Amino acid sequence: MTGSLGRRLILRALWREKGRALLAMLSVALGVSVFLSIRLANRAAVASFEGFANGVGQGSDAVVRAEVGPLDEAALPRLDAIRDIAWVRPIIEGSFYRARSKEAFQILGTDLVGIGNSVDSAAPAQSGSAPDPSLQARFFESIQNSDAVMISGAFAKSDHLLPGAAIQGFVNERPVTLHVAGILLDAPGRPALQRNLLVMDLPAAQETLQRPGQLDRLELGVREGASPQQLDSGLRGMLPKNWVLEAPEQRASSGKTMTAAFRFNLTILSLIALAVGAYLLFQAFDASVNRRRETWATLHALGCEPARVLRFVMAEAALLGSLGSGLGIFLGWLLAQGSVRSISQTVAGLYGASSATHANLDPGEGLLAGAIGFLVCLLAAWIPARRAAHTPPVQLLARGGETKPTRWVLFTLTGLALTGAGATLAFLPTLPPGVAWHAYVASVLVLLGGSLASVGLMPLLGAPGTAARGWNARLALRPLRRPTGRHGFAAAALAVAVGMATGMGVMVQSFERTVQTWIGGNLRADLYLAPLGSVGAASQHRLPGALADELAADPAVLAADRFQMLPIHLRGQETLLGAGDFLVHAQYGHVAILGAEDAAPILLQMHRDGVAHVGAMASETFSRRFGVRVGDGMDIPTPDGLRHLSIRAIYADYGNERGSLIVDRPVFYQWFHDERCASVALYLKPGQDRALVAQRLGQRHAGLQVRSNADLREQVSFVFRQTFAITYALEIIGLAVALAGLVQALLGLAMARRGEIWTLRALGASEGEIAGVLLGEGLGVALAGTLGGLSIGLVLAQILVRVLNPQVFGWTLRFSLPWGFLALLLGLALFSATAALLPAARWAARLNADREAEEGA
């Protein structure tokens, strides 16, 4: 494309400016790696929703599950007719809480003998030798014991567990001791096993979970020679009522839906590094084109066409983009191994179903990240390349080109216009729920516009330099009055990073405050009891009805509100059906009903209506997902067929993204014949000591966690801190990239001003004084970027809180400013800027006199 001249010009320039080339390459690599690592880690964490099949057995081609509740094992023989076409693997799942390490494990029961060939065990498998058939036989005999469990290699290794070792813990509230029968080894070519997976033989698992005859799903795999279509047609008409056939991807996508908010959060944040990196690249190419303006002028003078000059610069960008993206993909894969644990812990904390420990390099994700890095690099080089190609040689050769002031007034006005357009677009009236494209576009406009407008802050900050008496202040501040492109890019990059951090910080604070207020208003009970290890609405732990009755009958208890939650399939989507004691809730509790001051009359009416005219409350998220309003009717699948209910109220709920529908408990019992509950809220009689009662109940029921209102609030804060820990890490990466850009800008400015520095030295200014001037100038840029970023962040936060969350997730949040966080961010940005700029300023103050002397000798 560019010929040997191009190769000479590009490669030699890159070699001469190794530092700049490396920095540009690293900018691309860092952006690509952060973006990719988050996506890979997230993918690995979410992938664990896909279940057992990918881990220890063959992948399945289809899954059969009930529309609601468990499958009845007794109906399994109906599938005998398709055994020639497909194998069938029954699955039951449950939770086990290991008190010693305070860890939740997932119990997975299946027909281990049936898939024995797929399972390796440390006991029978001797490395380097063929499996001994008698050992295998004894092994399969041993795993049929009711307490036999197979554990992951990671768990065995970390806890030094060998076959025969006992694992004590709780299933629901019952103490249970399991014994290690074998160790599952990671198989080559398959995803690594989750650490906290306990695999049991099906009957043993059913006995341990106290769910005899029940299954959660059937996994089906097409046999060799048969086709998925044969399986599909074979199953048609054969499945019992309420059994549904779905592709494994549907299950995976359900898991993905569960973490949509979390993934959205991470993806947006992982783009910070790319966005900030784009500014740095622009800056790097701009500086490079500037430094070589004599080359471009000479080429023009020699008759080189502008298009060819443009190709030289773009080819250089393409080279750096390719190398940077390649490096970024490798670094991203490395980083993903570290971040997957953090993300996985968060997903496990929120959704109780993930424990991925490493991430595989997905070719599609790698390609996407690499392509984005490459394109960002080309985009960043486009304007400088056009300038090199189309600026007349005389202008290119003019002195002072490197420090030419930028058109900051134009930038500021354009930036303000873009910000205004973004803000207007974000608040477009009445778009249907779920539609949020305008908010995404608006966010980009605000980020871009705000960062451009930040350039306009520099002349304001530099204004005191006009009247300053001290030479140091004059020299530090006056360049800001007429900022150059370098000043502008550095401030804009920092503004993007600080803006994203501010926006996310405000959103997190608003979210946390809203939830805390919601909990404070809604959870009025004195104590909350649930099986150990229960987390969130997706928890599989259940309390037996008898135990709930016993707790309700305690002499200290005034009333008990039993809460149950069940996943159901509605209109092809997974959601939750819950049950609570409406009467107790109306008398003692509180629920935030949208559009109603007092929920009690609505709850009492629904209780009185009973099963005859079932009424339900829908969460805000449910209402958005299914497009239902108060007064709408819905048919709910139950083991006995469809049952009808009407929506009587919409309530605020921040507990899950799937949405939930709540009916009165007697209705639930009538429909599902299930008297278990997920948790019990106890209202104590007046005069009862809450702590003493909690202690007494805790001692009597070792398998229960007894929490007060304050404990719940603390847990919410903990979940928030855990959820957003990685987002803070990403924000810090964004800031670090922006600060690297600031240092790069300062060094570039110092190089361009080396004549001035030389003069100051000749006039007797000390290195410290010169470094002080440069530091002051750099800090002025940092302050402009930080203040601009804070302003951008506040507008962005409005979009995130008031538009994106309600539109995408159905969560109405109350806007709340985290003053402490904002002050900390300002301080952190300026402190880090000082720390980063100081050594650069000191280095620049000593700009090599030898070089000057040599040049002029």
Place this chain on the structure above:
Amino acid sequence: MAILEGHGIVRRFGSRAVLQGLSLAVEAGERVALLGPSGCGKTTLLHLLGGLDRADEGEVRLDGEDLAAATPKRLAQLRREKVGTIFQFFHLIPTLTARENVELSLQLLRWKPEAIRGRVDELIRAVGIESRAEAWPSELSGGEMQRIAVARALAAKPLVLLADEPTGNLDRASGESVLALLKDLTDRENTALVMVTHSESAASLCHRTLRMLDGRIVEGSL
């Protein structure tokens, strides 16, 4: 008494010795011209004399003080108090006005504002740019810029003025005017002048002319 002395000065850049055992002495109030072809080491010598660079061998003494033994801080102080420098490309600070550029030397010496004002007024009158004192460097002609540079270099009443081709970037009339100014002011303030030049006519204004070739002084009394 010599205000500026150099003995056996050697300065290398890599393997190339730009100055090869050069010696010289400059008396107070004396004007010395350094002539020689490009690359012979004139500018390097000027940097060493002004304490902007250090010799690899030999000794440079300014007002009796050995510059090799001075700390960077002391060197900066010596440059502030005893040396004035003029560059071929003027090197005015673009963000300071003409007056502020002259003030800069005195501010570095922490003179009181009233004293600075008086001295700057005096110099601005002396170099004849009263009407352009508040202009920005970008608004000045080359001759005007160099006049400001001369005023700035002489502001602190240095013992020695080092001028690196002060007329090299000026037209003939402006060059002559700047040279006359240099002669006049160094005479008036009894300041020694070491001037690197390619111009014989510029050199003729000096008391002595030293010719350099390949890092050595080949003609003229030391």
